[in-house]
Amino acid sequence: MVLGAALGVVVGTAFFVVESPEMSLAADSVGGPITGFAGKCVDVADGNSTSGTTVQLYDCNGTPAQQWSNPGDGTLRAFGKCLDIRGGGTADAADVQLWDCNGGPAQQWVVSQANDIVNPAANKCLDVRAYNSANRTPLQIWPCQGAENEKWYLSGGGSPASGPDVPPVGDGGGGDDESTSGFVVSEAQFNQMFPNRNALYNYEGLKAALSAYPAFATSGDDTAKKREAAAFLANIGHETGGLVHAVEQNTANYSAYCDASQPYGCPAGQDAYHGRGPIQLSWNYNYKAAGDALGIDLLNNPDLVETDAAVAWKTGLWYWNTQTGPGTMTGHDAMVNGAGFGQTIRTINGALECDGRNPAQVQSRVDSYQGFTQLLGVAPGDNLSC
Template identity: 75%
Template sequence: MSRMRTLATIAALVITGAMAVILPSTVASAAACATPWSATTTYTNGMVASRNSHNWLAKWWTLNEAPPGTTGVWADQGVCGGGTPPSPTPGACNHPNWAAGTNYVTGNIVRYTNGLYYIAEHDNPGYDPIISTWYWDPYTCTGTPPSSPPPTNPGAFVVSEAQFNQMFPGRNSFYTYSGLVAALSAYPAFAKTGSDTVKRQEAAAFLANVNHETGGLVYIVEQNTANYPHYCDLSQSYGCPAGQAMYYGRGPIQLSWNFNYKAAGDALGLPLLTNPNLVQTDASVAWRTGIWYWMTQNGPGTMTPHNAMVNGAGFGETIRSINGSIECNGGNPGQVQSRVTAYQQFVQILGTTAGNNLYC
């Protein structure tokens, strides 16, 4: 056999970068080339562009990354030059893994590290689906997104957005209802344990304490800056890596002290010890820290605030778990009354009663 390549073989030799690849068919039999890739065009999931005699399928949002790229966003659809343009057919659950820092647009579907799929509800620069409010709830992937929009009250939270706004008419825009609802998934038992009355009472109790701690959801951070350096317990082995004055009160329960940031971060899978500012920059993170304390911490009390409400100990015990003798047992009856008054108002908004044992 001749050692010389045939003309047909030479025609099938395509140079890609520095590599020569022998293709099984000639360029003439390949699919038609799509519109050439452009550095100024934004490509989203399913869009096709051509470059270097190949068609390339965008698997998610991309801009100014020439195929084949370095992030994996482009899927090679093969040599182009004849026939008809490719029509991508998404297979079941054929969606890319979520990547922090990747720009996503509304409708993009990503597979998170927990194996669940999330749909971007808004354009965003790679926010974490678990801790942000920019994604729909996870769904069972079938290759196509749900046909209905995300619910306005996901998970049937006992407090509607209208009721939330009625409770906090002057709230800071940082404290979003969507952020609160997104945080509920961290502790599914919150306001979902017991009778409908107990569920409403617990939600009202949490929000009444939040109301007191933040001046009606007005303050995101502790106002007395002179206290800031005091919240670093250097006896802890991990110290205060973010800085001695960085563990001041933040968020709806005014999370403070390095050991609380460490414990909350460990529980929620967030780097709060090294980046405590997350609590004052991400509404969902802020709400999650508040619910974390409510569900898991006794504080200076004898039980968690959650257990106080679902086990019948009453609203007064939630105050003890948050501020203990600073307010309870005659420590500061005015502060206690402020919390109780808000609780009574909130249960009325939710259409239920306050129950017993309101004071501590």
Template identity: 70%
Template sequence: MVGALIVALLTAFFTVTPAHAADGQITGLAGKCVDVAASNSANGTPVQLYECNGTNAQRWSSPGDGTLRALGKCLDVASGGTADGTAVQLWDCNGSAAQQWALPSARDIVNPQADKCLDVTGNNSANGTRLQIWTCSGGPNQKWNAPGAGDSGGGSTPSGFVVSEAQFNQMFPGRNSFYTYNGLVQALSSYPAFANSGSDTVKRQEAAAFLANVNHETGGLVYVVEQNTANYPHYCDWSQQYGCPAGQAAYYGRGPIQLSWNFNYKAAGDALGIDLLNNPWLVQNDPAVAWRTGLWFWNTSTGAGTMTSHNAMVNQAGFGQTVRTINGSLECDGRNPGQVQSRVDAYQRFTSILGVSPGANLYC
């Protein structure tokens, strides 16, 4: 009785977000999908990570009772286990606590009975990697985009982001396949105020501003790492007490805003709960981590300016102030007007795609 009461209270505490909007896919590490192995509906069939393919084995729904269902059966913790490493599987829906799932705002998928998160075993993004439950750590292998019914209102997309996947692809037709839309959507949970503050116009303007600057920094989402390898050894500041444990030349520019320097990897990693100081390569190997570092800078750094880029857009200081924050010391006040124009052109193009005016104060 006490156990049932605890489960009921935990289930009530979390807001269950059913995964039944749009195509019903639940995406996670490396933009891959929660998948029923071999589309087999037999009891005990493993649930795994797999390349998204639009099949019914990846189409999840919920009737609003806390379950997640595919192929007519429920996502189930094997034998009702609560230990780290207990596998999840497909099983006849039976109303048990082993089949209850809750989705807090952090985009964990939690089994309240175990108080543990749906987890990709070994942080391995290979097709066929078994899913399990594990103590919630906030790692990328426990972050999921499970579209919910409430996400489709207010002009947003099924992911809750104001930019749809089709619009994203239109913005970046020649992008590197590393920069996935699903990776970006997963990263949004780290900074929920991003493109989600103010009016719909402001939300879209902020999304366009971020992506326009990213476009400039990466050559249209083409470059994952800094191209000038001669610069690599320069980004280690040995005066920092923690030094450069990954190596003198390990902290070169990576990701959508080209994170560089050991102290920036340390600060971003601390903020995101990821050890980027010792493993900076995560930024070039995990799309969601890469996008999170870009959002970290956008939402927390004043850079060469006087405000964060997020605040510049939300408070309507204008796109020009985001340029100042990101690279103002090299580009603004007439230092490199061609570079500024490149950013403004992209911003105007992206706001047009999103159907919103670019606003005032475009230049710095």
């Protein structure tokens, strides 16, 4: 990444001048909030000034936990302590925290004209983990990619850091339809579909994950969009008992999902690759493939699929949009191209359910799909069974 010379960056009513990527921030006199992904703020968790406190994404609220300033030494400070990379790390996904200021490279930050906040020692950007817009999502460092979850707008107006207007969360006059949620299923409809769901499967996490596969539920006319959303949600609801289970319930199977013939093996352990998340992702090679596609190290950190809402949803969307499984097409293609819901069943579990192998399970999926399309106000279409 190349950062231009003499870049101006506004913080509060103060002005940073960055002479080069290696140079510190110039001193300011007044602090202010740093706004980013989903219009939320860089926040010190629970307003706790203790060293080691997580720095996170949270609704902007004007509290001292969201007031950041710098004294001219390249640091960003809240409560008189520094924004710091935990353990002085430089690796991808290293957490950031609040820590006693010590002048170390883990506490040096440069703001670019592209609205990145960069740690030069790691050559990485301040990043919202896994595109998750939920409150309390930890911030981390990650290779700078120009992604929305790495853009930060510092208050005070002016160029460049004021950037485009960032609307407050929920802005748009109420309601929860596609125009405000960005998804054809509203939060109220989602809650009605899954009244007893696990907290992992939250609506905010689903919306945050949608950016990974922008064609999902946005292709074709309104009917096609709603049918695809209903088909995906019906299938993952079936896989998880109504979005109740974050992990596979039969623990006796856990050791079976390590294919030791793969060159990368099973670094997280023999029992680590059991079903997790909305699609019940399983096998070491699927964790590897999904992680590679999403830019997340799931081979070494498979537990992210059961602990991080956006990661969990992304694995389900990864399978739906890119994998054919035992079928001949992806779930996305089946719905967009009019092949029908039955083909999505074949893609997900056709080897065990289709062609008369388990008609009761097939019918359960079909019943859910028909219920969801009715809730969304569209006809289910043809070819419902496999």
